[in-house]
Amino acid sequence: MSLEVRTVVESEYPEWLRAVHSGFLRPPVVADEEVADRLPHVDLSRVLGVFDQGRVVATFRSFTQELSAVGGGTLVADAVSAVTVAATHRRRGLLSRMMATDLAAAKERGDAVATLIAAEYPIYGRYGFGPATWTTEWTVDVRRAGLDPRRSGRPGDGGRIDFTDGEEIRKIGPDLHRRLAAVRAGIVGREARGWDVGTGLAYQSHPWVEPFYAVYRDEDGNPQGYAAYTCDDKWEDGKQPLNTATVRDLIAATPAAERALWHFLCSIDWVTAVKSGHRAPDDLLPLLLPDPRAARVTTHADMLWVRVLDVAKVLEGRTYGASGSLVLDLRDADGLAGGRYRLDASPEGAACSRTTGSADLALDIAELGTLSLGDESVVRLAALGRVEELTPGAAALADVLLRAPRRPWCPDIF
Template sequence: MTAELRQLDQSEWEQWYATLERAFGGVAEAPEERQLWDDLTECERSIGAWDDGVCVGTAGAFSFRVTVPGGALLDTAGVTMVGVAATHRRRGLLRAMMRRQLDDVRERGEAVAVLTASEPAIYGRFGYGTASYSLRLEIDTTRVRLAVPPGTDEVRLRYAVPAEAGPACEAVYARRVAGRPGMLARRPGWERLITLDPPGERNGASPQQCVLAERDGEVVGYALFAVKPEWDARGPKGTVRVQDVEALDPAAYAALWRFLCDIDLTSTVLALNRPVDDPVVQLVSDVRRCDLRSRDSLYVRLVDVGAALEARTYQAPVDVVLDVEDAFCPWNEGRWRLVGDPKGASCKRVDADGTPADLALSVRELGSAYLGGVPLAQLAGAGRVRELRQGALAEASLAFGSASAPWLPHGF
């Protein structure tokens, strides 16, 4: 590698970001979207690779707090904006940026790094494991009805201007964060991402719309969506594109989904990113008419194994010694004794010579299992976790689970 790696200076942002855009196909973003990312970029956490004064590689990180099983918010590095110019591929640039970035994450005392992957095959070699999935639904509302719980009719719905309703929506979202692993506690400025609605990216749909759910004058839920009108010889067949739905109780949640499925002149409700255990799946009358599909979402990398495993709680009592392999971050290599239960946990390094291991796995598998969405038993079935003490796999796999499936509500 001949390029120079250095921390991004704000004056270099335009060239740096243009390099990233080109790496992702070269289509320029809308000015308002580009401005948002300019405002949110943390230059002190961003790396540029420069060759003779030209930016040829980018990598950044956001300072996040992510919910882990048990409800704690863990300081986390949100890895983002990673790209290498096509002229400089296969020169070790990506590896060098990942090396520098993870060293920096460790120095900052963040036990975990997360990312979303444009290409899933890339990041496993750096210790990232698939930790959550998202659900895509396409509900045929001409054939599907919703069975709603008691109290749904008592919820009042009203339209609101998305930007004006932002604080109320954020308050609902904030109350939901602790209940689901993988959710991000949004810092100031990030609420702008949720209502970002560039006209050039609507693809024939309406501007973003917002409906608030209220009970006794209090906002208890919201839906952000757009409607794409369409007609054929048989009549209207528009699509409701769901961008976000959150509510504080089942009745409010059902009221919002019933509204989305009953909008006039539409026949389809399309939601591209919902939790895999979304309750709406249990409200619909015919799940086969909802075209459910899942795909990978959040990738997790344990930067400090001991601190990360101590930060979460465990569904059931667990006492196991993990023999961890981590070639890219060798400070994690070795044996760790994890003792935990629903109240808390301890994870300490132990002497490899004097303490037999119960399970053997790499840090990538620990990342996949960390949020409770990928069972250790499933990874063992694929040969990626080895049971060294009989019964240890079942014990650990149960303990690592989560009552709610992990979910990343939006990208970064």
């Protein structure tokens, strides 16, 4: 019996959401409150389901997203989320059908890229996605960090840290987030609903635990960063505290704010460990401590995956710290963005267009996704056999042009 792939209508949304819960191993039940909270924020024309005799057996959703590029520019992305296939219907090409439908629509709209957070690594490369950012989590042993507990909680630059609440974070957070995106590639837009969910105002599928909110203000009283964190309640024998502060969100628009917030978190009474949450792999945290070894890496993994849909928009939509020209021969099995392109880049700007000239580098479109935000080395990909160097020295030149000064970072899961 054929399986129908199509968009979902409003009356089918609760059943579609139940299938999402089931696919992510959550209880397969949907509360009326959840439907009422989510549905107004969903574009049903971009919600796909696979139907087997009226039952949803696979799900897929996309939405418009802003993605920060190297140098602070913005790319329009087709953000892919809520991808599931029921265990009873695997290996039937259902994801491939949904993905092809969505990417074709994104290409038609003129989106520069598609993005997603991959629950499993091996799935999305075959659709042209490449891992473009990575995430690292540290656990700081506060007692080993070497900070002076009498001083580390008070900024030494004339600023101060105040406790606040979710209401203020919803007011000051968006501007701080935009300021971060202007200096760091890989930041995805956080709309009003994202701030509501992150501060407990919207419906929560898990029991909500109100975090502590701390905001850093500079000497003029202007907010420059904030942290949201929770603390457990653990004590060892002899009434010695063993509490852990777990960071849910920390956005700093300046290095001073970043330093002040991490030092504050490591100075809280009874807290002997700080879990950093998702951070960039080159985060300042370890080096802000007198003893960087006190920050132990507990997670390091791929985060944001990028699928290039418009090569010119991606390569022209960023800045370059040096001048040079490259011809890229891009292979795209899905026929969405393949071909030969010439990039002429300089600190003043860039131009990218199709060409018939001889190629300097040959690579799959997924590898361009991996390189798109400036994180990966072309020389390293060439050593792995994932980029073919056709002109001697082209890989090294590509590194000079494409690598970003700071590694891209995506703090949000969507």
